[in-house]
Amino acid sequence: MSLPARTVLVNYRNMDKTIACIRALDKMSVKPECVYLIDNATSQESRDLFEKAFPQSRTESFEIACIWNEANVGFAAACNQGIRAAREDYFDGYMWLLNNDTEPEPDSLKELLATAESSHAGITGSQIVSPDGKFLGGVGFVDSRFATVRRATSPDERWFNYIEGSSFLISPECLRKTGELSEEYFLYFEESDYCYKARQMGFDIAWATKSIVHHDIGSSTGSEQGKGKVPPFIDCLMIRNRYHFAQKFQFPSFTVKYGLFLSIMLRVFRLQPLRALAILRIVLSEDSFKSFIEKNGGFYAYTGFNADGWYYG
Helix, strand or coil: CCCCEEEEEEEECCHHHHHHHHHHHHCCCCCCCEEEEEEECCCHHHHHHHHHHCCCCECCCCEEEEEECCCECCHHHHHHHHHHHHHHCCCCCEEEEEECCEEECCCHHHHHHHHHHHHCCCEEEEEEECCCCCEEECEEEEECCCCEEEECCCCCCCCCCEECCCEEEECHHHHHHHCCCCHHHCCCCHHHHHHHHHHHCCCCEEEEEEEEEEECCCCCCCCCCCCCCCCHHHHHHHHHHHHHHHHHCCCCHHHHHHHHHHHHHHHHHCCCHHHHHHHHHHHHCHHHHHHHHHHCCECCCCCCECCCCCECC
8 A cells, every 4th residue: 555645736827727737636546635736926816716616725535735925936946835834744655746737647646656666766757748648758868968858758768867847756755865856946957956866865766657647848938839939038047957957966067068058059049149148147156047037037045955954945
């Protein structure tokens, strides 16, 4: 018998998708005990939509505990709020970080837990497919020479380096030893960072390919609009965080810097000089990165780790 699981959903101006996700969770064969909904940059419209859909802040199967953030604190910080809320409830089971623009199939959590239990993995991911069922990934690979990443191209791939954050099940032991997600990224690469830290702690990662999660990727951020079309904030954030991740885990310095140079020059050739300059600034300066987040409507409160190893923004 698997340990129980609770789910964390982070919403950012996409409450319709979040409501659909919660309803899908309520139809699963194995359901989370509780869903922690963290709403970034909350609005009255967002609250009204939620309260209309779930007037008692629960479904037929589980409670929905809401945290309404006035500011957009980022994905990792919001997930950590859900994790802390579970800890305050004295919960010591699996934490399932799930993107709000997903709809898990009925056996998704059942298969996730079965794989996590049988493999003793610290982190377990699902097979991610599009709304119409096309394979999208679920795990990823890192080329440490240039700090480039790619998604799996089929469910048969092995020796992956990280679990994608769209469906990210953390075991209780892994959470206790590895701690919370690193908030220094704000958005993107926090799942890669967590997998690398967990592996340093001695944990394996696993892929439950029978756990199927439909994902409308990029519905909140526009991250899937294609080369040259990704919104400037998201594009700059991805490049900065990729470089920061590589530096943190001591990938080969010369080739990583060369990869950064190519990324900047590519944006110059695309006639995006201001974007190239912004990338350079936020890579070189933490203060510039904080200012960049705040100028784009976010709230960056990263302060580091406290003495007990748990992460607080």
